Amino acid sequence: MTERERYLAKKYISLILGRTEKDISETSTVFNGNHESEMESSDITDVSSMTSSLSPSSALLPDTHPGVVRGPNEPRAAQPPSPPLFCAELEEIRVSPAVSRRGPLQVYEEHTQTWLKRWLVVRRPYVFVYRDAKDSVERSLINLARSQIEYSDEDPHDTPHSFRVVTQHRTYLLRSVAKEPASDLYEWLYAMNPLLAGQIRSTQSRRRHISGGRSLSVCH
Structure with a gap:
């Protein structure tokens, strides 16, 4: 040796x-x-x-630290609990290449309590908000799949020709700025939620039919 x-x-x-x-x-x-x-x-x-x-009967058991040994009858040191493991969940959402609608709308800002004109582009299931038509940066993004659209033409306290988009973190109050706001508003609702737009159109048709029948009965 x-x-x-x-x-x-x-x-x-x-x-x-x-x-x-x-x-x-x-x-x-x-x-x-x-x-x-x-x-x-x-x-x-x-x-x-x-x-x-x-x-084998007197074998020494190593401790958690290198170089430190313990006898066979000595209790082992308590090991700290392992930290929890976190696993991220990813969800792929495909944005439609087709543009359902684009144009100006007024967005109500709660901080300043003013209406700001913005340019919106609907590409389901998202609504992209820009400052104007030439802006290349999205200032806000609305996921229609996780939002709720609210519209009511019966509440006198509501802003005329407006509707709300309620998300998890914010409520957007949008108002039409077109020359014919009623038809423009319907087009925006149809682009964001076709089912709701159909229900609104059906309700308005029934109202016109009922009011027309009443006027005819009064003439007779």
């Missing part, structure tokens, strides 16, 4: 038995040529005695 092999063997066995670096340095000596044979015989005896003392 070479001088290097003896040193490594003693260091390995010392670490297994839990000996410190100070103990290793005390037992490690400088080998020279005059005492090489004497040290070799003593080292082989120490190594054999150390290895014979290790048996």
Whole structure:
């Protein structure tokens, strides 16, 4: 056994038995040529005695930290709970290449309590809000799939020719600025929610039919 092999063997066995670096340095000596044979015989005896003392019944269990060992009957240190794992959920939503409607609408700003003219583009299921027709940056984005559109022409307190888009974080109050606001409003509702626009048109037709029948009965 070479001088290097003896040193490594003693260091390995010392670490297994839990000996410190100070103990290793005390037992490690400088080998020279005059005492090489004497040290070799003593080292082989120490190594054999150390290895014979290790048996399956007295095996040492390593602790969570390297270099620290515990006896078989000693309790293991409590390990900290593992941190929770988070898994992100991704949902792919395809934007329709077809533009259902584009044009100006007034958007009510609650901070300043004023109406601001904005340019809207409906590409289901999204509504892109720009400052004007030449703006290339979306200032706001509305997901129609997770929004609710509210419209009522019976409430006198509502703003005429307006409707609301209620999202999870904000409510958009939109108003038509066209010369014919009633028809323009219907076109916007139809682009965002065709089912609601159909119900509104059907309700308005029934009202006109009922009011027309009453006027005829009065003439007779």
